[in-house]
Amino acid sequence: MLKNNLVIKRVTRLSDKVLEDINLLLSQWYKKSYSIDPEYLTLVIKNNYLIALYDYDHGSIVGIVTLIKIPKLSGVKGSIEHLILDEKYRGQGLGEKLMVYAIDFAKSLGINTLFLTCESEREVANALYQKLGFNIKKTNFYYLNLNNSK
Ligand SMILES: CC(C)(COP(=O)(O)OP(=O)(O)OC[C@H]1O[C@@H](n2cnc3c(N)ncnc32)[C@H](O)[C@@H]1OP(=O)(O)O)[C@@H](O)C(=O)NCCC(=O)NCCS
Structure with missing residues:
Protein backbone atom coordinates (compact mmCIF):
# COMPACT_ATOMS: atom_id res chain seq x y z
CA MET A 1 0.00 0.00 0.00
CA LEU A 2 1.15 3.50 -0.81
CA LYS A 3 0.95 6.27 1.79
CA ASN A 4 -2.09 8.51 1.31
CA ASN A 5 -0.07 11.35 -0.21
CA LEU A 6 1.47 9.10 -2.88
CA VAL A 7 -0.36 8.21 -6.07
CA ILE A 8 0.80 6.38 -9.20
CA LYS A 9 -0.97 7.24 -12.46
CA ARG A 10 -0.39 7.90 -16.13
CA VAL A 11 0.61 11.42 -17.18
CA THR A 12 -1.82 12.47 -19.90
CA ARG A 13 -0.94 16.13 -20.45
CA LEU A 14 2.02 18.40 -20.10
CA SER A 15 1.97 21.37 -17.72
CA ASP A 16 4.81 23.66 -16.65
CA LYS A 17 5.02 21.77 -13.34
CA VAL A 18 5.13 18.35 -15.02
CA LEU A 19 7.90 19.64 -17.29
CA GLU A 20 9.86 21.01 -14.33
CA ASP A 21 9.54 17.77 -12.34
CA ILE A 22 10.51 15.56 -15.27
CA ASN A 23 13.53 17.76 -16.01
CA LEU A 24 14.63 17.33 -12.38
CA LEU A 25 14.36 13.54 -12.68
CA LEU A 26 16.14 13.50 -16.05
CA SER A 27 18.90 15.67 -14.55
CA GLN A 28 19.41 12.97 -11.91
CA TRP A 29 19.43 10.33 -14.64
CA TYR A 30 21.97 12.13 -16.86
CA LYS A 31 23.90 13.48 -13.83
CA LYS A 32 23.84 16.99 -15.27
CA SER A 33 21.29 19.76 -15.69
CA TYR A 34 18.87 18.55 -18.35
CA SER A 35 16.04 20.23 -20.18
CA ILE A 36 13.81 18.22 -22.48
CA ASP A 37 12.08 19.95 -25.40
CA PRO A 38 8.43 20.42 -24.27
CA GLU A 39 7.09 19.61 -27.74
CA TYR A 40 9.05 16.38 -27.77
CA LEU A 41 7.83 15.48 -24.28
CA THR A 42 4.25 16.13 -25.41
CA LEU A 43 4.85 13.65 -28.23
CA VAL A 44 6.21 11.07 -25.77
CA ILE A 45 3.18 11.52 -23.50
CA LYS A 46 0.78 11.19 -26.44
CA ASN A 47 2.36 8.17 -28.11
CA ASN A 48 3.58 6.18 -25.09
CA TYR A 49 2.57 5.60 -21.51
CA LEU A 50 4.43 7.88 -19.12
CA ILE A 51 3.62 6.61 -15.64
CA ALA A 52 4.42 8.81 -12.67
CA LEU A 53 4.59 8.64 -8.89
CA TYR A 54 3.06 11.83 -7.48
CA ASP A 55 3.68 13.16 -4.00
CA TYR A 56 0.60 15.32 -3.38
CA ASP A 57 2.14 16.75 -0.19
CA HIS A 58 4.64 18.54 -2.42
CA GLY A 59 2.50 18.68 -5.56
CA SER A 60 5.31 17.03 -7.50
CA ILE A 61 6.13 14.03 -9.64
CA VAL A 62 8.87 12.16 -7.77
CA GLY A 63 9.28 9.11 -9.99
CA ILE A 64 8.62 8.03 -13.55
CA VAL A 65 8.72 5.03 -15.83
CA THR A 66 7.86 4.91 -19.54
CA LEU A 67 6.04 2.01 -21.17
CA ILE A 68 6.14 1.69 -24.96
CA LYS A 69 3.73 -0.66 -26.69
CA ILE A 70 5.25 -2.35 -29.74
CA PRO A 71 3.07 -4.49 -32.04
CA LYS A 72 5.65 -6.90 -33.50
CA LEU A 73 5.14 -9.78 -35.94
CA SER A 74 5.79 -12.04 -32.95
CA GLY A 75 3.05 -10.44 -30.84
CA VAL A 76 2.45 -7.35 -28.77
CA LYS A 77 5.57 -6.48 -26.79
CA GLY A 78 6.33 -3.68 -24.39
CA SER A 79 9.51 -1.82 -23.64
CA ILE A 80 10.18 -0.33 -20.21
CA GLU A 81 12.35 2.79 -20.27
CA HIS A 82 13.67 5.46 -17.93
CA LEU A 83 12.66 4.14 -14.54
CA ILE A 84 13.78 6.99 -12.30
CA GLU A 96 9.18 -1.56 -7.05
CA LYS A 97 5.61 -0.18 -6.77
CA LEU A 98 6.14 1.95 -9.88
CA MET A 99 7.37 -1.12 -11.79
CA VAL A 100 4.49 -3.30 -10.56
CA TYR A 101 2.05 -0.60 -11.72
CA ALA A 102 3.75 -0.50 -15.15
CA ILE A 103 3.61 -4.31 -15.42
CA ASP A 104 -0.11 -4.37 -14.54
CA PHE A 105 -0.72 -1.51 -16.99
CA ALA A 106 1.10 -3.47 -19.70
CA LYS A 107 -1.12 -6.50 -19.02
CA SER A 108 -4.22 -4.32 -19.36
CA LEU A 109 -2.95 -3.21 -22.81
CA GLY A 110 -2.65 -6.81 -24.01
CA ILE A 111 1.14 -6.77 -23.97
CA ASN A 112 2.46 -10.31 -23.72
CA THR A 113 6.18 -9.72 -23.08
CA LEU A 114 8.06 -6.86 -21.50
CA PHE A 115 11.69 -6.16 -22.16
CA LEU A 116 14.21 -3.63 -20.95
CA THR A 117 17.94 -3.04 -20.91
CA CYS A 118 19.93 -2.09 -17.85
CA GLU A 119 23.61 -1.29 -17.50
CA SER A 120 25.28 -3.90 -15.30
CA GLU A 121 26.64 -1.27 -12.88
CA ARG A 122 23.08 -0.24 -11.93
CA GLU A 123 23.06 -2.76 -9.09
CA VAL A 124 19.81 -1.65 -7.45
CA ALA A 125 17.86 -1.67 -10.70
CA ASN A 126 19.27 -5.06 -11.73
CA ALA A 127 18.29 -6.52 -8.35
CA LEU A 128 14.80 -5.01 -8.67
CA TYR A 129 14.18 -6.41 -12.16
CA GLN A 130 15.31 -9.89 -11.13
CA LYS A 131 13.14 -9.72 -7.99
CA LEU A 132 10.17 -8.93 -10.25
CA GLY A 133 10.88 -12.01 -12.37
CA PHE A 134 12.64 -10.48 -15.38
CA ASN A 135 15.04 -12.97 -16.98
CA ILE A 136 18.33 -12.04 -18.57
CA LYS A 137 18.44 -12.74 -22.31
CA LYS A 138 21.90 -13.45 -23.67
CA THR A 139 21.95 -11.49 -26.90
CA ASN A 140 24.02 -8.88 -28.66
CA PHE A 141 22.60 -5.40 -28.22
CA TYR A 142 23.39 -3.17 -31.21
CA TYR A 143 22.72 0.48 -31.83
CA LEU A 144 23.52 2.80 -34.71
CA ASN A 145 23.86 6.52 -34.12
CA LEU A 146 22.04 8.31 -36.94
CA ASN A 147 23.12 11.82 -35.91
CA ASN A 148 25.60 13.42 -38.28
CA SER A 149 27.59 14.91 -35.42
CA LYS A 150 30.70 12.95 -34.45
C1 LIG B 1 16.18 1.73 -9.61
C2 LIG B 1 15.29 2.52 -8.67
C3 LIG B 1 14.08 3.04 -9.44
C4 LIG B 1 14.85 1.58 -7.55
O1 LIG B 1 13.93 2.27 -6.73
P1 LIG B 1 13.92 2.12 -5.14
O2 LIG B 1 12.63 2.67 -4.67
O3 LIG B 1 15.16 2.68 -4.58
O4 LIG B 1 13.94 0.54 -4.93
P2 LIG B 1 12.99 -0.24 -3.91
O5 LIG B 1 13.11 0.38 -2.57
O6 LIG B 1 11.64 -0.36 -4.51
O7 LIG B 1 13.71 -1.66 -3.84
C5 LIG B 1 13.26 -2.72 -4.66
C6 LIG B 1 14.35 -3.77 -4.73
O8 LIG B 1 15.51 -3.18 -5.33
C7 LIG B 1 16.68 -3.75 -4.69
N1 LIG B 1 17.37 -2.72 -3.93
C8 LIG B 1 16.87 -1.58 -3.40
N2 LIG B 1 17.84 -0.86 -2.80
C9 LIG B 1 18.97 -1.60 -2.92
C10 LIG B 1 20.32 -1.39 -2.53
N3 LIG B 1 20.69 -0.28 -1.88
N4 LIG B 1 21.24 -2.34 -2.86
C11 LIG B 1 20.89 -3.45 -3.54
N5 LIG B 1 19.61 -3.70 -3.96
C12 LIG B 1 18.67 -2.78 -3.65
C13 LIG B 1 16.16 -4.84 -3.78
O9 LIG B 1 16.01 -6.01 -4.55
C14 LIG B 1 14.80 -4.29 -3.41
O10 LIG B 1 13.94 -5.27 -2.95
P3 LIG B 1 13.93 -5.63 -1.35
O11 LIG B 1 13.67 -4.34 -0.65
O12 LIG B 1 12.84 -6.62 -1.21
O13 LIG B 1 15.30 -6.16 -1.06
C15 LIG B 1 16.04 3.73 -8.06
O14 LIG B 1 17.12 3.27 -7.30
C16 LIG B 1 16.57 4.73 -9.09
O15 LIG B 1 15.86 5.63 -9.51
N6 LIG B 1 17.86 4.57 -9.48
C17 LIG B 1 18.49 5.47 -10.44
C18 LIG B 1 17.95 5.30 -11.84
C19 LIG B 1 18.12 3.87 -12.35
O16 LIG B 1 19.14 3.24 -12.18
N7 LIG B 1 17.05 3.40 -13.05
C20 LIG B 1 17.05 2.11 -13.66
C21 LIG B 1 17.59 2.17 -15.03
S1 LIG B 1 17.74 0.59 -15.84
Whole structure:
Protein backbone atom coordinates (compact mmCIF):
# COMPACT_ATOMS: atom_id res chain seq x y z
CA MET A 1 0.00 0.00 0.00
CA LEU A 2 1.15 3.50 -0.81
CA LYS A 3 0.95 6.27 1.79
CA ASN A 4 -2.09 8.51 1.31
CA ASN A 5 -0.07 11.35 -0.21
CA LEU A 6 1.47 9.10 -2.88
CA VAL A 7 -0.36 8.21 -6.07
CA ILE A 8 0.80 6.38 -9.20
CA LYS A 9 -0.97 7.24 -12.46
CA ARG A 10 -0.39 7.90 -16.13
CA VAL A 11 0.61 11.42 -17.18
CA THR A 12 -1.82 12.47 -19.90
CA ARG A 13 -0.94 16.13 -20.45
CA LEU A 14 2.02 18.40 -20.10
CA SER A 15 1.97 21.37 -17.72
CA ASP A 16 4.81 23.66 -16.65
CA LYS A 17 5.02 21.77 -13.34
CA VAL A 18 5.13 18.35 -15.02
CA LEU A 19 7.90 19.64 -17.29
CA GLU A 20 9.86 21.01 -14.33
CA ASP A 21 9.54 17.77 -12.34
CA ILE A 22 10.51 15.56 -15.27
CA ASN A 23 13.53 17.76 -16.01
CA LEU A 24 14.63 17.33 -12.38
CA LEU A 25 14.36 13.54 -12.68
CA LEU A 26 16.14 13.50 -16.05
CA SER A 27 18.90 15.67 -14.55
CA GLN A 28 19.41 12.97 -11.91
CA TRP A 29 19.43 10.33 -14.64
CA TYR A 30 21.97 12.13 -16.86
CA LYS A 31 23.90 13.48 -13.83
CA LYS A 32 23.84 16.99 -15.27
CA SER A 33 21.29 19.76 -15.69
CA TYR A 34 18.87 18.55 -18.35
CA SER A 35 16.04 20.23 -20.18
CA ILE A 36 13.81 18.22 -22.48
CA ASP A 37 12.08 19.95 -25.40
CA PRO A 38 8.43 20.42 -24.27
CA GLU A 39 7.09 19.61 -27.74
CA TYR A 40 9.05 16.38 -27.77
CA LEU A 41 7.83 15.48 -24.28
CA THR A 42 4.25 16.13 -25.41
CA LEU A 43 4.85 13.65 -28.23
CA VAL A 44 6.21 11.07 -25.77
CA ILE A 45 3.18 11.52 -23.50
CA LYS A 46 0.78 11.19 -26.44
CA ASN A 47 2.36 8.17 -28.11
CA ASN A 48 3.58 6.18 -25.09
CA TYR A 49 2.57 5.60 -21.51
CA LEU A 50 4.43 7.88 -19.12
CA ILE A 51 3.62 6.61 -15.64
CA ALA A 52 4.42 8.81 -12.67
CA LEU A 53 4.59 8.64 -8.89
CA TYR A 54 3.06 11.83 -7.48
CA ASP A 55 3.68 13.16 -4.00
CA TYR A 56 0.60 15.32 -3.38
CA ASP A 57 2.14 16.75 -0.19
CA HIS A 58 4.64 18.54 -2.42
CA GLY A 59 2.50 18.68 -5.56
CA SER A 60 5.31 17.03 -7.50
CA ILE A 61 6.13 14.03 -9.64
CA VAL A 62 8.87 12.16 -7.77
CA GLY A 63 9.28 9.11 -9.99
CA ILE A 64 8.62 8.03 -13.55
CA VAL A 65 8.72 5.03 -15.83
CA THR A 66 7.86 4.91 -19.54
CA LEU A 67 6.04 2.01 -21.17
CA ILE A 68 6.14 1.69 -24.96
CA LYS A 69 3.73 -0.66 -26.69
CA ILE A 70 5.25 -2.35 -29.74
CA PRO A 71 3.07 -4.49 -32.04
CA LYS A 72 5.65 -6.90 -33.50
CA LEU A 73 5.14 -9.78 -35.94
CA SER A 74 5.79 -12.04 -32.95
CA GLY A 75 3.05 -10.44 -30.84
CA VAL A 76 2.45 -7.35 -28.77
CA LYS A 77 5.57 -6.48 -26.79
CA GLY A 78 6.33 -3.68 -24.39
CA SER A 79 9.51 -1.82 -23.64
CA ILE A 80 10.18 -0.33 -20.21
CA GLU A 81 12.35 2.79 -20.27
CA HIS A 82 13.67 5.46 -17.93
CA LEU A 83 12.66 4.14 -14.54
CA ILE A 84 13.78 6.99 -12.30
CA LEU A 85 12.93 7.72 -8.68
CA ASP A 86 13.94 10.98 -7.02
CA GLU A 87 17.01 10.32 -4.85
CA LYS A 88 15.13 11.36 -1.68
CA TYR A 89 12.48 8.69 -2.27
CA ARG A 90 14.71 5.68 -2.95
CA GLY A 91 15.01 2.62 -0.74
CA GLN A 92 11.38 2.64 0.47
CA GLY A 93 9.89 0.16 -1.99
CA LEU A 94 8.57 2.90 -4.29
CA GLY A 95 10.61 1.94 -7.36
CA GLU A 96 9.18 -1.56 -7.05
CA LYS A 97 5.61 -0.18 -6.77
CA LEU A 98 6.14 1.95 -9.88
CA MET A 99 7.37 -1.12 -11.79
CA VAL A 100 4.49 -3.30 -10.56
CA TYR A 101 2.05 -0.60 -11.72
CA ALA A 102 3.75 -0.50 -15.15
CA ILE A 103 3.61 -4.31 -15.42
CA ASP A 104 -0.11 -4.37 -14.54
CA PHE A 105 -0.72 -1.51 -16.99
CA ALA A 106 1.10 -3.47 -19.70
CA LYS A 107 -1.12 -6.50 -19.02
CA SER A 108 -4.22 -4.32 -19.36
CA LEU A 109 -2.95 -3.21 -22.81
CA GLY A 110 -2.65 -6.81 -24.01
CA ILE A 111 1.14 -6.77 -23.97
CA ASN A 112 2.46 -10.31 -23.72
CA THR A 113 6.18 -9.72 -23.08
CA LEU A 114 8.06 -6.86 -21.50
CA PHE A 115 11.69 -6.16 -22.16
CA LEU A 116 14.21 -3.63 -20.95
CA THR A 117 17.94 -3.04 -20.91
CA CYS A 118 19.93 -2.09 -17.85
CA GLU A 119 23.61 -1.29 -17.50
CA SER A 120 25.28 -3.90 -15.30
CA GLU A 121 26.64 -1.27 -12.88
CA ARG A 122 23.08 -0.24 -11.93
CA GLU A 123 23.06 -2.76 -9.09
CA VAL A 124 19.81 -1.65 -7.45
CA ALA A 125 17.86 -1.67 -10.70
CA ASN A 126 19.27 -5.06 -11.73
CA ALA A 127 18.29 -6.52 -8.35
CA LEU A 128 14.80 -5.01 -8.67
CA TYR A 129 14.18 -6.41 -12.16
CA GLN A 130 15.31 -9.89 -11.13
CA LYS A 131 13.14 -9.72 -7.99
CA LEU A 132 10.17 -8.93 -10.25
CA GLY A 133 10.88 -12.01 -12.37
CA PHE A 134 12.64 -10.48 -15.38
CA ASN A 135 15.04 -12.97 -16.98
CA ILE A 136 18.33 -12.04 -18.57
CA LYS A 137 18.44 -12.74 -22.31
CA LYS A 138 21.90 -13.45 -23.67
CA THR A 139 21.95 -11.49 -26.90
CA ASN A 140 24.02 -8.88 -28.66
CA PHE A 141 22.60 -5.40 -28.22
CA TYR A 142 23.39 -3.17 -31.21
CA TYR A 143 22.72 0.48 -31.83
CA LEU A 144 23.52 2.80 -34.71
CA ASN A 145 23.86 6.52 -34.12
CA LEU A 146 22.04 8.31 -36.94
CA ASN A 147 23.12 11.82 -35.91
CA ASN A 148 25.60 13.42 -38.28
CA SER A 149 27.59 14.91 -35.42
CA LYS A 150 30.70 12.95 -34.45
C1 LIG B 1 16.18 1.73 -9.61
C2 LIG B 1 15.29 2.52 -8.67
C3 LIG B 1 14.08 3.04 -9.44
C4 LIG B 1 14.85 1.58 -7.55
O1 LIG B 1 13.93 2.27 -6.73
P1 LIG B 1 13.92 2.12 -5.14
O2 LIG B 1 12.63 2.67 -4.67
O3 LIG B 1 15.16 2.68 -4.58
O4 LIG B 1 13.94 0.54 -4.93
P2 LIG B 1 12.99 -0.24 -3.91
O5 LIG B 1 13.11 0.38 -2.57
O6 LIG B 1 11.64 -0.36 -4.51
O7 LIG B 1 13.71 -1.66 -3.84
C5 LIG B 1 13.26 -2.72 -4.66
C6 LIG B 1 14.35 -3.77 -4.73
O8 LIG B 1 15.51 -3.18 -5.33
C7 LIG B 1 16.68 -3.75 -4.69
N1 LIG B 1 17.37 -2.72 -3.93
C8 LIG B 1 16.87 -1.58 -3.40
N2 LIG B 1 17.84 -0.86 -2.80
C9 LIG B 1 18.97 -1.60 -2.92
C10 LIG B 1 20.32 -1.39 -2.53
N3 LIG B 1 20.69 -0.28 -1.88
N4 LIG B 1 21.24 -2.34 -2.86
C11 LIG B 1 20.89 -3.45 -3.54
N5 LIG B 1 19.61 -3.70 -3.96
C12 LIG B 1 18.67 -2.78 -3.65
C13 LIG B 1 16.16 -4.84 -3.78
O9 LIG B 1 16.01 -6.01 -4.55
C14 LIG B 1 14.80 -4.29 -3.41
O10 LIG B 1 13.94 -5.27 -2.95
P3 LIG B 1 13.93 -5.63 -1.35
O11 LIG B 1 13.67 -4.34 -0.65
O12 LIG B 1 12.84 -6.62 -1.21
O13 LIG B 1 15.30 -6.16 -1.06
C15 LIG B 1 16.04 3.73 -8.06
O14 LIG B 1 17.12 3.27 -7.30
C16 LIG B 1 16.57 4.73 -9.09
O15 LIG B 1 15.86 5.63 -9.51
N6 LIG B 1 17.86 4.57 -9.48
C17 LIG B 1 18.49 5.47 -10.44
C18 LIG B 1 17.95 5.30 -11.84
C19 LIG B 1 18.12 3.87 -12.35
O16 LIG B 1 19.14 3.24 -12.18
N7 LIG B 1 17.05 3.40 -13.05
C20 LIG B 1 17.05 2.11 -13.66
C21 LIG B 1 17.59 2.17 -15.03
S1 LIG B 1 17.74 0.59 -15.84
